[in-house]
Amino acid sequence: MTNETSQDQFEELSLEALEADGDLAADYLEGLLDIADLDGDLDIEVRNQRAYVSVNGGDTGLDALANPDAVQALQDLTRLAVQAKTGRFTRLIVDIGGSRDARAQQLTSLVDAAVAQIAAGKDEVTLEAMSSYERKLVHDEVAERGYVSESIGEGRGRRLVIRPA
Template sequence: MTTDNVTERPEQTADQLEHEGDVAADFIEELLDIADIDGDLNLDVRQGRAYVSVESEDESISVLSNPDTVQALQEITRLAVQSKTGAFSRLILDVGGSRDARRRQLEKLVDAAVIKLDEGASQASLPAMSSYERKLVHDVVADRDLVSESYGEGPDRHTVIRRR
């Protein structure tokens, strides 16, 4: 059970999402040029979202792959896309595999929560995180046949896990 209250919006077509990805890629490419970082951009559409990833052999990409930095870049990129298209963007940005690394961290948080449940706790709360991260947590929790719900508002919104 997931209960993130998200304002519903009409589904975007694949063409609209691809255009969103193109606009985002142009914006990110300009940022990389300004920062003098070489990077390859890959565009995809996944689960109703534009997905833009930046890969590079350049060591300087590590400066941008910190999860907090990726989150900030993602928000700025979403605003740039919204400014250009006039539509709210839910695109996902990945820099140097940061999303996979963050997913592994979230899985470890869920593992720690499961230990608390195994030790007798009726529920276990995770720290506040972004809606995308909460969605990943909800997916991991569901895969482990547990239940998760999100509570709180804005930056304090967090996930609580319990047994069925």
Template sequence: MSTETEHPAEQSLSELEGEGDAAADFLEGLLDIADIDGDLDLDVRNGRAYVSVQSDGANPSLDRLADPDTVTALQELTRLAVQSRTGHYSRLILDIGGSRDARRRELEILVDRAVARLDEGASQASLPSMSSYERKLVHDIVADRGLVSESYGEGPQRHTVIRRS
């Protein structure tokens, strides 16, 4: 299995756009097979391809795909499809129906609860295990609140610990 270290350190905008196109092709085929309507939006941010699947209105089928575990699984499948087409590991981010914004709000609440534990006298506050992307979001949220964070553990047990600076 490929690791992130096999991924080029710096990808050009055109390479990242190519990842987005490959991801869109894969997702369009998947959505067609499942008979789910959705509009795809491609973007490049922070050195990653971002692919969003949205609908114009209430779409129960797309809403079910927006479940965080489902988004994570579909993201991994999409990354594998992109890797198959491009020959290198992809760090693309998939968003379905605003799932990433919803998850960021959940992580902000989680960080705020941890900060409250620090305010009550704890020397540090540990968060549950989460994906590397979610840990990155947590590190950004923690930094915005003027605190420091580090990740500990290996594999699926990797988690974030928050401290005052």
């Protein structure tokens, strides 16, 4: 399977609904930052049928939240808060201090290494466990390079296997 999450599983939302999700998420995150006494500027963007909320700037305390596990936890909490307000699942993405871009670069490096191993004769390469968002990024990167990928495993242990086409 090259595209793990088909668009059919999620209802298409209007731009207004996606922007509203982003606003609700930003309000929730702003409240959390206030409780933690952290500063940060919130930016909301809509692309690829997702609301993206980024927290940037601020002080060095924000850096502690920029690790992948903390960002994923904040994203999960924020999604639940938005879902509680709207009554529907949201696919919003939370980014802290550019951590999503940094992780995307790491994932590209993982794909580089996997492709090199396949080019050297390996039949397949299994990558580390990662979130559904990260797996989606890797699926797309692998497909762009002309290889195929498949998700295997369950829950937090779900990972990708990359093979030649």
